[in-house]
């Protein structure tokens with residue numbers, strides 16, 4: 001299988017597209033001549049609105065590239081990307097920047113919080129910079145959902161890693177983006193803090209109706225999603241609905257290149273130093 005597309009483009013959600021983002025025949029190649037690398041090879045995918053999608057696959061299979069192309073962080077070599085109803089392929093930098101700012105949220109492995117600002121200020125910073133009014137009622141719900149109520153006046157260095165990542169999650173959700181993309185959002189956290197953050201991501205989908213897309217290597221993390229897409233050599237080779245960690249691990253065994261060690265949360269490949277595993 002090389003496609004993961006929905007049967008219909010729009011649903012009954014008041015005319016809003018049921019598909020939050022889509023890729024059609026997307027090719028992304030880096031370099032040229034002998035050094036040309038095809039990171040995405042004619043990928044078709046629909047990201048369902050209001051659902052939690054995980055993207056998995058071996059190292060180098062194109063997970064981050066797919067996420068970056070869907071989020072307008074990178075351009076495609078050919079094919080097209082839509083966010084909602086808008087074709088973003090070919091948009092000029094300024095328009096892409098505005099689209100990312102207004103419609104997309106990001107959570108990265110590094111929390112990227114400003115050390116001099118407290119949690120509340122970090123959460124509203126992107127909106128303050130954009131000159132957007134903060135919707136206090138919504139912000140209250142987001143803060144409750146990620147469980148930060150008592151810590152809003154704390155600076156990042158007064159918070160644990162898990163709490164800092166929750167601030168980053170709240171920052172991503174605060175502006176009510178159409179989609180939140182996470183690149184290994186729990187990659188730097190111990191399993192307990194990671195589970196907390198994943199539970200908040202799940203709640204943001206269930207209770208706030210957020211659309212979430214997460215790149216992960218971790219079958220336990222992927223089990224929080226509604227659907228897992230598997231990439232190999234730049235193609236979508238499989239997908240799974242209602243995953244469990246065991247089923248994801250079994251599927252990973254099927255697709256792991258010979259000799260590549262499989263990792264579950266907390267396990268690191270031999271010789272890796274803490275924090276270096278991607």
Ligand SMILES: Nc1ncnc2c1ncn2[C@@H]1O[C@H](COP(=O)(O)OP(=O)(O)OP(=O)(O)O)[C@@H](O)[C@H]1O
Nearest residue numbers: 030031037039058059060061062063064065066278
């Ligand atoms: N800027 C770049 N220049 C050249 N090649 C690149 C660049 N970015 C990615 N690639 C190549 O594209 C392929 C896909 O990379 P990508 O980072 O998307 O994989 P990934 O599945 O996210 O890997 P990992 O799990 O290791 O993060 C790899 O072969 C990678 O070396």
